[in-house]
Amino acid sequence: MSTSLRTFFFSATLGVALAAGAWLAGPLPGLAEAPAAKAKAKAEGEAADKRGPAAQPADAVTRHSLGLGESRLAYVATAATLPLAGSKGEVTAHVFHVAYVLEGADARRPITFVFNGGPGAASAFLHIAAMGPRVVEFRPDGAAAEEPVSLADNPDTWLPFTDLVFVDPVATGYSRSAAGSEEGDRAFFGVDKDAEAMADFVRLYLTRAGRMLSPMFLVGESYGGLRAVHLADRLLAGGIGVRGAVLISPALDFALLRASRYALLPLALALVLPSLAAAHLELRDGPTGPLDMLAEVEQFARTDYLVHLASGRGSDRRIDQALARYTGLDPEIIARNRGRVSTRMFTRAYEKQKDRVLSRYDAAVSAAVPRRSGMHFDAILDGAVSVLTPAFTQYARQELGYHTDLPYLLLNREVSGRWDYGTSSTRQGYAGALDELQSARTRNPALGVLIAHGYTDLVTPYAASRFLVDQFAPIEGARPIELKVYRGGHMMYLRPPSRRLLTQDARAFYGAVLAAP
Template sequence: MTNTPNSNRQPSQTEHTLTLPDRQIRYQASAAWQTLYEREKPVAEMFHVAYLVEPEAKSDSPRPLTFVFNGGPGAASAYLHMGALGPKRIYFDTNGSLPKPPVRLVDNLESWLSFTDLVFIDPIGTGFSRSLPPDKHGKDGESKDSSDQSGSSHSGESDKPQEIEFWEVERDLRALGEFIQRFLSRQKRWLSPIFIAGESYGGFRVARLARKLQQEFGVGLSGAILISPALEFSLLGGSDYNLTSWATLLPSFAAAAAHHGRAKWAVTPGDLQSHMAAAEAFARKILIPLLATGDAYPVEERQAAYQQLADLIGLPLSVVERQAGRIDIEVFARELLRDQQRIVGLYDASITAIDPFPNRPLYEGSDPTLDGLDRLFTGAINSHLRDTLGIETDLSYYLLNYETFKAWKFDLKGELKQGFIGAVDDLRVGMTLNPYMQVYITHGFFDLVTPYFASNHLADLMRLNPELRPNLTLKHYQGGHMFYTWDDSRQQWFREMGQFYQRAGGEGWGVGSGG
């Protein structure tokens, strides 16, 4: 490209060592902005952090490379970066509960650097990623209005942020595809086994990119990892007429109720897995027919079903009757422990908090499992980038940009399926384009926002060819949306992913290599 952006944003490159119980991993950390182009003109700079390990011995097979991003839309990659995958992580209490201030960083013994190089990407408008201002000079040489460092234009219509161009499904995916393609070229990594990993809406991105990267950008994928994904938006909100989401929530309600001692155990007391299995069977065999039949469902059978539902999810029968079996996540979070004046988290219903307004009819407080995390991840990523990696910038790091979330456009120009946006079709096509690509979908049991049973349900409906079905793995863990904050779950997931990379990326790159 002949066009070069006028940017004073300086990259940083540092050397580090991650000390593990059995070995040391020496790696190079590169924190930098990569330019995105539109018709060969620079339009944005995407911030990223790359951790690249230099193998001790020359190997004929290149080391795997994984591109990582979060969701939102509007979330930076700091959650996976500082919570699970990077060489440093935030210290949480054993069961994922929030520690008292200040934030504490520790060496991450479960860092994926053990088996893959990592590139954490912040989409435009998150982290330090920003649009570039348009040409500041007109044809006559007179200066035009400029943009400030945050990327907010003062000359456009109603002061809209410049990044809004990128806050749309297809433009966002295209930006990620361009970034990945350009990174592979600059780093000469086209022959590496390539993986993509995304959390929440980032899982939606992974499913869409599983097709787009291969079909439009020529990037072959060895593996795609979807972490607490939102795959079909029709499952994110139920109504009187859209029934499936009520059923896919039920097993997570049951898991949370059992965790808090409010459920009547369906099989064996203390056996969480069997209780969740009973909830899954109830959801499929009783709840969906009940909701679908409506008023034609026999009254006595309906009452028996309501009682069984109340027993499974630990709510009073009166609440289940009032909701007619349609239990919203906010209702569940408020009602499960209402007698203790506590609420449960939406993103991790194993975590509770004091209800600040116990006498008001609706819950009016913040969600402790999302809003409570801001102080941890904001402090952690700023310290790590500025102090450890040496980035110098006056930009604010946008951990979760609500302006992005509110402005996001889901218009797919006529490609919506039945009025809703989805990604499973693209995942199916991606798996057929590349019958060697391995796919791993994972959730936390107690996540009410993207419940695990939704992905199980969708996998059962994908109708994958018998040759491809073994390429799809679904595995879920104790915890919530970020189940990796639980020590046991993070450690188990780490071992599972080491095996996954060996299957997907070839022999010799599992846990224990690359030191």
């Protein structure tokens, strides 16, 4: 590993540990920064906002080859920005993206646009940890990168069966509003605003690249799954064909992910239970232990447990004993909470005696976090950010030839806090993508949809997506939705075996969709 990457990686890792999960997007301030220094930094930031946008770096086009077994795959990489225009033709934003196109391929080859979630996450998670031609290798459990941190040819890249365009929405990655200010960025912070901007990006890219007739797919992770569904519906309504969408750990309906303490809490608790059970099984039996019991847990969650929760009754000995067996928690703790096993309760109670907290992003992984420290550290999310931020920064400059002094905003937490999730009478005030998914499948019944989840993901539990898909009314002639579940959590691809299986399933999915009449 080069000296620059080793230094940057050490600084990023130290920053996560000290800042309790704060995202990293540039040089770390001093550990005991004086008030005067903070005031100076604030003044400089405000001055930068007033100066307006900086000049955009030149597009970088490079040629590479990828080793896949005994063969090699030649491809062209383009790291660049595309300008988005407002209603009067004025430039409103510069959207950074990296495109990989196979050498010598024609326009009939599929092209896939890839988005991460957040909102506020750049695409480097999927880019250099899952799908791209270069990858940072993580340990088998996905909890940390292999040492020394480096990029290698990705044996599980999707490039053999589709060209790839990784997109960073405004205020993530190297994408910025044209105004060069926080106020300018906020013009893109909303479900509809974001979908409109990203649809404009897709249209513009396809037009300029001469790929409007290529079979087009969308991939989105987490909130990016919601984004991909909204994009599919919006693009189809605008006359741009979409052949398929791969939704990785998607946030399909925030009503189930941010349930209130009363209205939807029983359903949310019931649907996260299988993921709690999966975490307990792996923590008890190891990462390759049997998961046969999950079918029983899924049935219990939708029947006896949901009825108990909906009744509002207190502790029930039979229910409490079943929950203790499924989750590994002390029956007394369960009884004190009236059989309501929340994600927060589970992650904090499971290894409480060890002063360890389970990750919400993969509950089979824990971190030593003192109970009274006030820290909000997640072993999986913050560990990934501390590795992928410096890795992509160096990759963009040294391998892709894209030169900029902007910080790469892998996870901009300011975005989600200012996001306009919108309201709708059909969504009970929560953002979602269910109506849009059904609308897109109605516009194009041949639209392929593959949903991928990790068993031990407590952020977007797999049982929630399964429940939601089961509620859909049939659409005559529509292609059935596929749902796959893998070992691992929200970013199941951090585990190399699951990354490999995801790629295999995606390849089969693309082949089936493209072969359909």
